[in-house]
Amino acid sequence: MQCGDWVVGKWTGEPFQVERPLGTGANGEVYLVRTRRGLAAVKVCPNASDIALEWAVLERLHRVSGTFPKPMWIDDHGPSAFFYVMEWIPGTPLSQAAARLTGHAAAAVVRGIAEGLAELHAAGYAFCDLKPDNIVIAGDPPHVRFVDAGGVTPFGRSVRQFTPYYDRAFWGLGTRRAEPSYDVTALALVIVICLGGLAPPVSLTGQTPAQRQSWLRRGIRRWPEGVRPLLEQALAGRMDARQFAAAWCRQAAARPARPGPRVPTAPGHPTASRGRPAVAGASASVAAGRGPGAGRKRGRDWTEWLMWISLIGALTSTACAWLTSLGWLR
Known part of the structure; x- marks a missing residue:
């Protein structure tokens, strides 16, 4: 996927626009995208079974913990672009x-x-x-x-x-x-x-x-x-x-x-x-390094x-x- 690309899910019909790449995992790539619900993250993988497995795990984890990203929807776009959309954690x-x-x-x-x-x-x-x-x-x-x-x-x-x-x-x-x-x-x-x-x-x-x-x-x-x-x-x-x-x-x-x-x-x-x-x-x-206001008395x-x-x-x-x-x- 390239920055600026529009992608429409084959099954859900949900569109999103690619903002920028976020990183590369062991079995796919992650992008920051803009959806109708706001900014989100998309994991894209050429293997449908890998995406389905990760999606199932995220859904189970979301029911018991809020530590991992919240899953949003799963879809595909072409024969080798299987993906799921999840919460983006800035x-x-x-x-x-x-x-x-x-x-x-x-x-x-x-x-x-x-x-x-x-x-x-x-x-x-x-x-x-x-x-x-x-x-x-x-x-x-x-x-x-x-x-x-x-x-x-x-x-x-x-x-x-x-x-x-x-x-x-x-x-x-x-x-x-x-x-x-x-x-x-x-x-x-x-x-x-x-x-x-x-x-x-x-x-x-x-x-x-x-x-x-x-x-x-x-x-x-x-x-x-x-x-x-x-x-x-x-x-x-x-x-x-x-x-x-x-x-x-x-x-x-x-x-x-x-x-x-x-x-x-x-x-x-x-x-x-x-x-x-x-x-x-x-x-x-989260850091406590000395910044511009470090010399002031703090609570x-x-x-x-x-x-x-x-x-x-x-x-x-x-x-x-x-x-x-x-x-x-x-």
């Missing part, structure tokens, strides 16, 4: 926002990712391709959304799509089987690599799992001592998403977790600034409020679970 991918996040903001983002994964897992699915480019900081106030459902897989099946640096099998930490622990390990890798400011060298691909784990351990040691055991447990798959979210919030409330000095992202690394333009142009309010940062609200929510959920198990709540 925002900033974590790969671009990470360098600007303060300790409180980073903790709120981690909490949002973990909660989104927990909702997905409750529906019986694993994300599988969790990576910074698929995590978007969107909205006002900012919150976490997921994009690209192409890798979402029912529990028990083989992982269909993955990114090596965020794949536990690449590090020798487990199998490529869709299950909650696969995503929790990926979340820990996102924290260590992306939020930790690391740039895995290309030479890692030619090393053994033991050598890769040695490099990963050095990255973990850059984090405060109180955070390291939590990251190690998540990497080992010994926590579920909600447990990780609650533990991370407790740690962040005590002392915002931050690693040592950031390492510049290496050219060509998957989290380099030339990531997907799919969510460019979001508000920079309490929204991220600190969000952090405390998240902590209270986690403690309340835990208390209710214990009271229910003891039979005090019905």
